[in-house]
Amino acid sequence: MGGYMYCIYFLLIVGVKVSAEIGRPRGVSISMASKYEPNDQKIFRCLDGSGTIPYEHLNDDYCDCADGSDEPGTSACTNGKFHCTNAGYTPKNIQSSRVNDGVCDCCDGSDEYEGKIECVNNCKELGKKMREEQDEKRRLQEEGFKKREGFIAEANNMMEGKKLKIQELEKEKTELQDKLKELEAKKAEAEGPEKEAKDKHEQAWKEQKEVRDKERSAIKAREAFDELDLNKDGFVDVLEIIPHMEFDIDSNGVVSEEEAKEHLEDNEKVDFDEFSSRIWGNIQSIYKKLVPDDQKEVPPPPVEPQGETGVPVPNEEPQEDAVDEDKMPEYDEETKALIAAADEARKNHEEADKRSRDIDGEITTLTSYLNTDYGKDKEYAILRDNCYEYTDREYTYKLCPFATASQRPKAGGHETNLGRWGRWENDYKVQVYDHGQNCWNGPDRSVKVHLTCGPEHQLTNAYEPSRCEYAFDFITPCACNQPPQPQDKDPHDEL
Numbered sequence: 001m002g003g004y005m006y007c008i009y010f011l012l013i014v015g016v017k018v019s020a021e022i023g024r025p026r027g028v029s030i031s032m033a034s035k036y037e038p039n040d041q042k043i044f045r046c047l048d049g050s051g052t053i054p055y056e057h058l059n060d061d062y063c064d065c066a067d068g069s070d071e072p073g074t075s076a077c078t079n080g081k082f083h084c085t086n087a088g089y090t091p092k093n094i095q096s097s098r099v100n101d102g103v104c105d106c107c108d109g110s111d112e113y114e115g116k117i118e119c120v121n122n123c124k125e126l127g128k129k130m131r132e133e134q135d136e137k138r139r140l141q142e143e144g145f146k147k148r149e150g151f152i153a154e155a156n157n158m159m160e161g162k163k164l165k166i167q168e169l170e171k172e173k174t175e176l177q178d179k180l181k182e183l184e185a186k187k188a189e190a191e192g193p194e195k196e197a198k199d200k201h202e203q204a205w206k207e208q209k210e211v212r213d214k215e216r217s218a219i220k221a222r223e224a225f226d227e228l229d230l231n232k233d234g235f236v237d238v239l240e241i242i243p244h245m246e247f248d249i250d251s252n253g254v255v256s257e258e259e260a261k262e263h264l265e266d267n268e269k270v271d272f273d274e275f276s277s278r279i280w281g282n283i284q285s286i287y288k289k290l291v292p293d294d295q296k297e298v299p300p301p302p303v304e305p306q307g308e309t310g311v312p313v314p315n316e317e318p319q320e321d322a323v324d325e326d327k328m329p330e331y332d333e334e335t336k337a338l339i340a341a342a343d344e345a346r347k348n349h350e351e352a353d354k355r356s357r358d359i360d361g362e363i364t365t366l367t368s369y370l371n372t373d374y375g376k377d378k379e380y381a382i383l384r385d386n387c388y389e390y391t392d393r394e395y396t397y398k399l400c401p402f403a404t405a406s407q408r409p410k411a412g413g414h415e416t417n418l419g420r421w422g423r424w425e426n427d428y429k430v431q432v433y434d435h436g437q438n439c440w441n442g443p444d445r446s447v448k449v450h451l452t453c454g455p456e457h458q459l460t461n462a463y464e465p466s467r468c469e470y471a472f473d474f475i476t477p478c479a480c481n482q483p484p485q486p487q488d489k490d491p492h493d494e495l
């Protein structure tokens with residue numbers, strides 16, 4: 001051992017003695033010092049009360065007490081604790097076995113007083129670094145807390161604004177009720193004459209159409225009669241009906257006399273008056289409308305008449321003129337004016353009615369907004385109507401606070417609902433979103449969002465602790481409490 005080491009060793013021995021004399025043996029913290037103060041009898045009582053020893057047996061490298069309290073500064077007791085003061089940094093208790101084991105456990109090096117290893121006291125540097133980190137943390141927390149206060153003020157304004165808006169809307173709705181009644185009356189007032197004029201026009205058209213249809217039918221009846229009356233004797237008779245296969249009732253390929261007679265309403269022959277009044281009405285739908293057997297079920301294709309086969313084919317007459325004629329003519333100017341007036345009254349009523357429904361919707365939304373619990377001081381209200389995302393290897397997770405949580409595969413595909421806003425838990429530190437999409441053979445998906453203080457609103461992590469039960473980490477200034485002021489030191493600190 002060199003002279004230098006001798007010197008250190010000597011100082012350490014003296015140190016023990018001096019330390020003991022001032023009542024704090026090596027390895028004892030300030031808070032425990034009173035328990036080690038020598039009494040008149042110079043007796044030390046083990047801290048667990050298991051025995052007493054002469055005071056000079058303290059730290060004599062022999063374990064006397066069951067709890068190891070007589071050897072706070074040596075490694076003699078396996079269950080003992082050595083206290084490093086670590087001035088300038090954080091005090092620390094280490095296991096006695098680490099005392100003089102050749103490893104520097106305390107930053108002040110006090111655990112290695114035998115000098116097996118030379119420990120550099122780096123407590124000051126560590127303390128400086130720690131304080132810098134603490135200061136930075138405190139600064140961020142302070143900054144977050146200030147933002148939080150701003151958010152609270154904003155939320156209160158927002159709430160007041162929404163309450164006022166509800167009042168305004170309710171007032172508007174009351175006024176609208178009277179207006180609606182008025183517009184309803186105006187609508188009814190305009191629709192009466194409108195209906196009357198329209199009905200009149202439509203009735204006139206109907207009558208006109210009936211007359212015209214009758215005339216058309218008479219012309220058609222005349223044409224058919226003349227075609228059927230082959231011998232031009234002024235009668236259509238049974239023999240003149242027989243060649244027309246469309247009158248083959250039982251489809252046996254021939255029109256029998258009985259069948260022909262049946263079409264003539266049991267007459268042998270009919271003159272034009274009888275034909276047009278009693279026969280034509282019944283046969284006009286089949287006359288010259290025969291379709292070949294194999295096409296009976298499907299509409300006939302547009303084919304050219306096939307004269308040489310002798311089979312009559314449907315012969316569609318051009319309908320263009322008829323279509324135009326069948327269309328109701330435009331309303332007259334007076335009716336048009338009544339319709340326009342009624343349209344205007346309907347529009348005005350519909351607009352007011354829609355506004356009334358929109359107001360109801362807006363009030364419902366605002367009320368639901370106001371009835372939501374945004375934290376003790378409404379500090380979390382600011383997060384509503386915003387969404388935040390976090391992407392891991394597989395999914396992008398989305399949180400829309402007070403609304404929904406979801407998950408969508410990064411590779412594309414549909415979004416899975418992980419839950420809707422449910423409730424607060426753990427004294428406003430956790431939000432629960434539940435009743436999400438059911439998990440196959442499992443629960444409905446749900447998410448617990450853990451909120452902690454951070455400089456900005458950010459979803460920082462998303463994971464699935466158990467299948468379909470998710471957890472999100474969300475940092476936000478809304479969760480920042482006022483940091484302890486720098487002078488509020490931890491009373492246990494021995495700096």
Ligand code: MAN
Pocket residue numbers: 407416439440464467468
């Ligand atoms: C999807 C995702 C997963 C979930 C399984 C359960 O793949 O929602 O997060 O674990 O379904 O089947």
